[in-house]
Amino acid sequence: MSTVILRTFAPFLASLMVIFSIFVLLRGHNEPGGGFIGGLIAASAFAIYGIGCGVAPVRRALLFHPIAIAGFGMFIAALSGLLSALQGVPLFTGLWWFPEIVSGVKTALSTPLVFDIGVWLVVVGAITTIALALEEEERE
Amino acid sequence: MAYAVLAPFFLAIFAPALTQALGHRAGWALAALPAGLFIYFTGFIEPVSSGERFVFTAEWVPSYGVNLSFFVDGLSLVFALLITGIGAFILIYAGGYLKGHEHHGRFFSFLLMFMGSMLGLVLADNVITLFIFWELTSITSFLLIGFDHRREASRRAAIQALVVTGGGGLALLAGLILMAGATGTMEMSEMLSLGNLGDNPLYVPILLLVLGGAFTKSAQVPFHFWLPNAMEAPTPVSAYLHSATMVKAGVYLVMRVQPALGDTILWSIILPAFGGATLLTGVFLGLRQTDLKLMLAYTTVASLGLLIMLTGTSDLVIIEGAVLYLIAHSLFKGGLFMVAGTIDHEAGTRDITRLGGLRAAMPLTFAAAALCALSMAGLPPFFGFIAKEIMYKGLSHVALIPTGLPAADIAAWVLVAVAVIGNAMMLVIGFAVAFKPFLGTRADTPKSAHEGPVMLWIGPVVLSVLGLIAALTAHETGDLFIEPMTAAVSGVPIELDLHLWPSKFDAAVMLSILTIGLGLLIFSVYETARSGMGRIADWVGWGPDKGFDQAVRGIIAFAEEVTGIFQHGELRGYMIVTFGVTFLVLIVPLAMIDGLPAIPAIPDLFVYEWGVLALALAGLVAVFYAKTRLTAIISLGIQGFAVALIFLIFGAPDLSFTQFMVETLSVVILTLVLTRLSLAETDTRGMPRALGDGTIAIGVGAAFTLVLLSVTQQPLDLRLSAFFTEFSQPVAHGRNIVNVILVDFRALDTFGEITVVLVAGLACLAAIRLRKRRPPAAQSHGAELRNDADDAISQTRPLPSAKETVS
Structure with a gap:
């Protein structure tokens, strides 16, 4: 399935897609997007990279086994829900902080954001696990 | 009182460490606890013998009337004294009996846990508390009978005892709940003061269920066989559980309910x-x-x-x-x-x-x-x-x-x-x-x-x-x-x-x-009598003990039979059942309860909307005429993209977005799977099969259409939409309602969904690895030479290729 064009183009395409997926993840709270859809985009990025250049470079680039990434996502998603216990409010209640980065400019941090990042990691990890495992099979 | 019952459990945690430090002499040290508890209980003898009763209550789950409550009267006091008094000597005895055993500390731990369970059982006032301690004695007894777990006979005896007494425990639970319903209280002490239940309409089921628990625990015919088998346990266990205390739990229960049910x-x-x-x-x-x-x-x-x-x-x-x-x-x-x-x-x-x-x-x-x-x-x-x-x-x-x-x-x-x-x-x-x-x-x-x-x-x-x-x-x-x-x-x-x-x-x-x-x-004439009895028993040859094995074998054979029917391993059969049931579930309620929806008039659409519909149709036709399976899968993707376009046109960008990605990934993954399966490149189904499968496909599609039509013809309830539109921004600081629902309002649901995604990923990984790890015997000569143990180890080693690639 691997052609010269795809092999050359895949790393760039994949990088762009991952960046775009992070953009989609972060804008999700106010504009169309979010962790789930962002995760799907990143997963397709890795799938394309794998099809184009083989599974080994993808695994090297990921550093961790994708199922471990998914597990970590699950962990921080759970943590973001449990944090509400410290405030004595029900499980998964959203908590918000508005720290000032420089004077006059505020940003928003929240447990739903952490949760969404967790969702993103789970989706990326789980789908990439399946795709890479299948691509590897194919090559044997 | 709760502390007295829980103390043995607490000591059980430290028993292994203490045994490590003191060796078999830990038996003396550990015996101090039951001895102390014995002295504590002797303090009740004087008032109880003059007719007093003590009730101790701590709330546990008050909304269900479940309390951690205990009561002391003549019956429970005698049992408590026997359990703690004999228990102290048993711990000392176990110290000498298992001296030098590698798991001596674990044995002490089990014994102490049993002691706590048994104390809780005889002192419990609340019936749920009673049941929990009752089951705990079954479980600790299981651990103690199976203590020598390397022996087949021990394992069998342990499982047998657990199945018989645990099963009886379930009957007891039902009986106790019925009893609580009949008397209106969960507390045993109050039930007993309400007089005899003989005239209650629920009397017969209550009696039979409670006796089911008592008879299994106290090894009454025909459940007597587990007790002699339990002699596989080390002797301190036989002396303590299977003669002095646990097997008397059934007798205790019968004596306890005698005023109410007798x-x-x-x-x-x-x-x-x-x-x-x-x-x-x-x-x-x-x-x-x-x-x-x-x-x-x-x-x-x-x-x-x-x-x-x-x-x-x-x-x-x-x-x-x-x-x-x-x-x-x-x-x-x-x-x-x-x-x-x-x-x-x-x-x-x-x-x-x-x-x-x-x-x-x-x-x-x-x-x-x-x-x-x-x-x-x-x-x-x-x-x-x-x-x-x-x-x-x-x-x-x-x-x-x-x-x-x-x-x-x-x-x-x-x-x-x-x-x-x-x-x-x-x-x-x-x-x-x-x-x-x-x-x-x-x-x-x-x-x-x-x-x-x-x-x-x-x-x-x-x-x-x-x-x-x-x-x-x-x-x-x-x-x-x-x-x-x-x-x-x-x-x-x-x-x-x-x-x-x-x-x-x-x-x-x-x-x-x-x-x-x-x-x-x-x-x-003992010797003659013994051999005579032996001949009679041999002549009969069958007992409930053999019957137990036969019943277990029967259950396993039945389970295999049932599994064989449903899990036959033919993918097409699974699909037919799945979609057939889907069709019925959709169409039967619609036809029988709601009535079929009215067929709507052809709507007034823009040209580009007709274009999208034509695209979807083209995808379907392409699937139908595809020469190879690969073409068919990709053509199906066209149809999916058309649906995504419809979502986009009708103002659901998030949904559309997701649909695009899911569709793309489905095609990619299906293609990858297909290349691995050794299928013929083209569809080899004959005409009769194709017609049958086609009928099911059209049926399910038609059923979905009818359900959707029916749904859209109901008046639309906008209360939830209104709520989310109103509160999304002020409460959850987000303008994208869909995302706010996903990560904030219904975050717990999303959490469940990502759990499913994660587990699906793990399951796929395991399935693919498992296939890879079992090469056909002809391909690897080495695999034949390895013995079973090596094979088992290499099978369970996790993700070796992941480690290789990371390093």
Whole structure:
């Protein structure tokens, strides 16, 4: 399935897609997007990279086994829900902080954001696990 | 009180570390806890014997009326004293018995956990608390029977005991909940004060379910088989759980509910019938055994049957006899088991045919064995004698007074006869256990026997001497223990005066003489009787123990059969069932309840909207005409993209976005899967099959269309939409309602969904790896040479290729 064009183009395409997926993840709270859809985009990025250049470079680039990434996502998603216990409010209640980065400019941090990042990691990890495992099979 | 019950559990955590530090001497240290608890409970003797009852309550789940509540009356106090008192000696004994065992600390831990469970069981007031401790005793018993888990027989016995007693526990739970419903309270102490439930419409189910729990736990026929098998456990367990305490939980329960459920026709038929049958089964099967522990185990079965039979009469004097016998039995049987264990430990065998003449080598053990056996035989001046006297006094009294019903009169005499035969046979087996190994000529044993260390003989000696002291101080024993316990079991306050010697020569004394004479007569021909009984049992050949195995095999075969029908491994069959059921689920409620929707008029669409529809249609046609499977899958993607476009046009950008990605990834993954499956490139289905599958496909599609039409024709409820639109921004700081719902309002749902995604990923990974790890035998010669163990290890090694690539 691997052609010269795809092999050359895949790393760039994949990088762009991952960046775009992070953009989609972060804008999700106010504009169309979010962790789930962002995760799907990143997963397709890795799938394309794998099809184009083989599974080994993808695994090297990921550093961790994708199922471990998914597990970590699950962990921080759970943590973001449990944090509400410290405030004595029900499980998964959203908590918000508005720290000032420089004077006059505020940003928003929240447990739903952490949760969404967790969702993103789970989706990326789980789908990439399946795709890479299948691509590897194919090559044997 | 809750602390007293929970303390053994707490100590169980530290028992292994303590054993590591002190070695087998940890037995002495650990025994301090039950000894302390024993002293704590002795503080209740004085007030309880003067008629007081104590209730301790801590709220647990108040919304369901479940409390961690305990109560102390004559019945629970005697049990608590037996559990802690005998428990202390058992811990010491276990210290000596398992000295040097690699898991000695674990054993102590299990024993302590059992002790806590058993204390909780007998002291529990709330019925749910009672049930939980009841099941805990089953579980800890399972751990203790299976302690020697490398042996097949131990594992089987452990599982068997757990299945039988755990199953009975479930019946008990149902019975207790019904009882709580019938009385309106969850507290046992309040239930008992509400009087007899005999007229309640739920009486029969309550009685049968509660007895189901009691009979399994106390090894009544036909559930008696698990108890002799449980002798696979180390001897301290047999002495403690399977004679003195746990198996008496069923008797405890029956005695506990006697005021509420007893004294009815059903009660006085079921209990004496099953108890009597168990008594006879126990003594006759016990007669044929040559293993000391098995002989004792069968007499324990018999004694439990006797106790159930006596309690079933609901007669005041007979219950008093049962109470006396229960205490006497715990003392002499616990002692005899420990003696059997000591003989096994010191002589290397517990086969009665290979033992003899140990009296000189093991004088203290012999003395303890003799005292216990004399009490078991019911000879004066031992406690067992008083128990038997009172028992006979009650039984003969009932039998001698005509009731006017011939059946009842005959039944009363049958009970007398059963009791006499049972007691005589117990004398035989008790004498055989206690005297055969010690008297006669010195037999050649695997180990050269000598007296055990103090840890091994102190328990049996103290328990056997207690059986003598309790009898010599009969008056005080009666006032302090027997009177309050009999009152608790019968439900009415009583006044009794206990003497060692009977005041006059009455029917009870005659029955006693008859029992002893009969027993000695059989004992004089013991060897002949044993082999004769063995031949009869061999001739019958089948027992519930074999039946248990047959039932288990039957269940497994049935499960395999059912699994084989549904999990036949043919993918097409799975798809037909899945989609067939989907079709029915969609269409049946629609056709039967809601009615088919009206067919809408063709809507007025823009040109580009028609274009999108045409695209979807083109995708479908392409699927239909595709030459290869690969083309078909990609063509299906076209149809999916068209749907995504429709979402986009109708103002659902998030949904559309997701649809695009899901569609893309589905095509990619399906393609990858397809390349791995060794399928023909083209569809090889014949026309009849294609038509059948096509019908199902069209049916499901049509059903979905109808359901969607039906849904859109309902009035639209906008309350939720309105709520989310209104609160999304001010409450959750987000303008994208869809995302706010996903990560904030319904975050728990999303959490569940990502769990599914993660598990699906793991499952796919495992499935793919598993396929890869099992190459056809022809491909790798190495795999054939490796033995099974190596193979198992390489199978379970996690994700090797991941490690390789990371490094």
